[in-house]
Amino acid sequence: MARKIVITSGKGGVGKSTMTALIGIALAKKGERVALVDADFGLNNLDLYLGLEGCDGYAIPDVLAGKCRVRQALLRHPKYPTLWLLKGDKDSFPINAQTLKGLIMQMEGEFDYLLIDSPAGVGEGFLAAVSAADEGVVVVAPQLSSVRDADKAIQRMKGLGIHTLSLLINGSHGDLVVEGEEFSPKEIAKLLKLPVLGVVPHIYGLSCEGELTPHIAVRYAAEILRGGKRRVYDPTKRYSGFWGSIRRGLKRSL
Numbered sequence: 001m002a003r004k005i006v007i008t009s010g011k012g013g014v015g016k017s018t019m020t021a022l023i024g025i026a027l028a029k030k031g032e033r034v035a036l037v038d039a040d041f042g043l044n045n046l047d048l049y050l051g052l053e054g055c056d057g058y059a060i061p062d063v064l065a066g067k068c069r070v071r072q073a074l075l076r077h078p079k080y081p082t083l084w085l086l087k088g089d090k091d092s093f094p095i096n097a098q099t100l101k102g103l104i105m106q107m108e109g110e111f112d113y114l115l116i117d118s119p120a121g122v123g124e125g126f127l128a129a130v131s132a133a134d135e136g137v138v139v140v141a142p143q144l145s146s147v148r149d150a151d152k153a154i155q156r157m158k159g160l161g162i163h164t165l166s167l168l169i170n171g172s173h174g175d176l177v178v179e180g181e182e183f184s185p186k187e188i189a190k191l192l193k194l195p196v197l198g199v200v201p202h203i204y205g206l207s208c209e210g211e212l213t214p215h216i217a218v219r220y221a222a223e224i225l226r227g228g229k230r231r232v233y234d235p236t237k238r239y240s241g242f243w244g245s246i247r248r249g250l251k252r253s254l
């Protein structure tokens with residue numbers, strides 16, 4: 001039976017879809033059977049991040065309208081045979097929690113992981129995505145607005161009975177953390193009172209157009225999700241000590 005994990009954040013644009021795609025790829029590379037569910041109707045981007053935007057096929061609204069079965073709507077990734085995508089739709093589509101939950105339940109026997117990419121905010125779409133899951137990964141950027149919105153999302157999720165929650169801190173700048181100019185992962189974890197699944201650095205030039213390659217930080221996070229070795233990437237490492245201070249100086253002067 002698949003683990004059903006919602007990837008959410010409260011605040012928009014902090015990397016939910018990117019992390020859903022990257023963690024999905026990292027899990028599939030380990031042979032796990034993974035389906036990514038794009039529950040962000042209207043602003044769906046997962047196909048783009050997976051390099052599957054040109055692929056025609058059915059999307060969630062087609063399944064709900066009875067035009068096809070879930071199986072027919074699942075798009076297999078050409079490079080990772082155990083990775084599948086259930087597309088959202090480019091048009092805004094009203095979906096309620098019960099409907100999405102029903103659809104997800106039809107898939108749970110076929111996969112090890114169902115990763116549900118939630119829309120931003122804590123509205124109707126968030127509610128549907130969260131209701132379909134048993135666990136949550138909260139993507140949070142190291143900025144106050146993101147931490148505050150993550151807190152709201154966490155409280156809503158707990159209210160909905162989701163207590164297996166962890167943080168994926170995304171876009172961390174190791175140099176700024178060392179210099180005390182950005183929240184450290186530890187500070188964020190303390191504020192939000194949740195365990196850290198991973199810390200992903202800000203990756204210069206991370207492409208959102210075309211296929212992504214999981215950074216080592218994401219691979220570590222995927223390994224923790226699988227119940228493997230607990231390692232969290234430390235983006236401050238290369239900016240600490242003597243050589244680190246030189247790197248920081250060089251970065252500042254750019």
Ligand SMILES: Nc1ncnc2c1ncn2[C@@H]1O[C@H](COP(=O)(O)OP(=O)(O)OP(=O)(O)O)[C@@H](O)[C@H]1O
Binds near residue numbers: 043045201203208
């Ligand atoms: N670690 C990172 N380093 C650099 N850029 C990143 C990183 N993570 C995400 N991005 C970029 O940030 C942008 C927003 O990412 P993404 O679409 O995944 O956010 P989102 O939370 O899903 O947004 P939305 O709330 O609109 O659904 C994209 O251009 C993506 O490439």
Ligand SMILES: [Mg+2]
Binds near residue numbers: 045
């Ligand atoms: Mg998104």
